[in-house]
Amino acid sequence: GTLVAEAGAILQYLDEQVAGPAGWALPLDLGAKGSCHIGGNVSTNAGGLRLLRYGPLHGSVMGLEVVLPDGTVLDAGGATRPAPLRKDNTGYHLKHLFIGGEGTLGIVTKVAIQCVPKPASVQVVFLAAPSFQAVTGLLREARSRLGEILSAYEFLDATSMDMVRAHAPGAVHPLDASGEGGGAASPFYVLVETRGSVAEHDVAKLDAFLEAVMESGLVSDGAVARSETQAAAMWRVREGIAESLGRRGAVYKYDVSLPTGCMYDMVDATRARLTGLGLN
Structure with a gap:
């Protein structure tokens, strides 16, 4: 079409x-x-x-x-x-x-x-990762184990999560099982989405992926969306970052391209620079 x-x-x-x-x-x-x-x-x-x-x-x-x-x-x-x-x-x-x-x-x-x-099967999971090295390791595993059905891989850090929960209406922590607004604290979070044509096939591949990354220590916690509503709630956190930035204050955005392994080094360096200038 x-x-x-x-x-x-x-x-x-x-x-x-x-x-x-x-x-x-x-x-x-x-x-x-x-x-x-x-x-x-x-x-x-x-x-x-x-x-x-x-x-x-x-x-x-x-x-x-x-x-x-x-x-x-x-x-x-x-x-x-x-x-x-x-x-x-x-x-x-x-x-x-x-x-x-x-x-x-x-x-x-x-x-x-x-x-x-339009895909007949869409699966979404939200995972907690203990480090940025784990985030990159998860990406390698996702590409290897999910292959042709992998459609999205997005990560955010704890600061972004806190900002979304504070400034994005309707956003809730996907790992908050109690529903009281808490959620497992983690330095990084990853959203993984698959899109395919046969749900049984996609779920089997996703389950194998999740089992492998849990056993390897790349993931400390996670949740699987069991409905379109739960999947939308997970995407709401990721998509609410830009909105939350605008609600929090002035925003300066730049597109940059960096090797995946050192991407977060730029975040640490920028935070250190801003702190040195007295800006938080």
């Missing part, structure tokens, strides 16, 4: 439209899906929450309509065609110049994007 939409369409609205009787889904999902526009997603080459499963937008965008600085309307890849082609070996693939270009070469006005089949 292929979706063709104007750049100003809201990502969540588009996902709801393709999820109707046809049973499709967009390969892109963001915490800000209720307010972000598909044109902006393409122009910033948004990775999203399911990058592990579907890859970057360079592989999903089939065509673009772009307005160049001189006013010329460019059809880059067939966004204006009735049926954009998945494989097109004719000439240069100009669309890639504008994906991630942030409007510097032209303004995206229309997008043709390849949709994916």
Whole structure:
């Protein structure tokens, strides 16, 4: 299935439209899906929450309509065609110049994007990890043991968890079995999601993964979502981070790329720098 939409369409609205009787889904999902526009997603080459499963937008965008600085309307890849082609070996693939270009070469006005089949089975677990080394070890195990059904792997630290619980309405600790607002204290937490076509197969792989990481000490506690409501509550914690930052105070955001193993070193270094400047 292929979706063709104007750049100003809201990502969540588009996902709801393709999820109707046809049973499709967009390969892109963001915490800000209720307010972000598909044109902006393409122009910033948004990775999203399911990058592990579907890859970057360079592989999903089939065509673009772009307005160049001189006013010329460019059809880059067939966004204006009735049926954009998945494989097109004719000439240069100009669309890639504008994906991630942030409007510097032209303004995206229309997008043709390849949709994916809506999964019949979605499983979500929320885990507590004792260290960042355990977080990276969990990622390796997830890639190895869950393979083709792994669709999302997100981590947050204890500071983020506390901030979400304080500032995101409706967010609760997924490991709070008592329902009294507590929850197991841990320096790091990981959300793992799988998407597949056969629930029995996916659950079996997920159970084997959980057994292995529990035995190895990579996980100190965890919870499995037994319903869509519980899964949504787990995602609410992850997606509530950006919202909570805004409610807490001024926010300065930057996208950075670092090797996975030393990613959290930047957090420690930044905190130390801010503390030295008298900022908390």
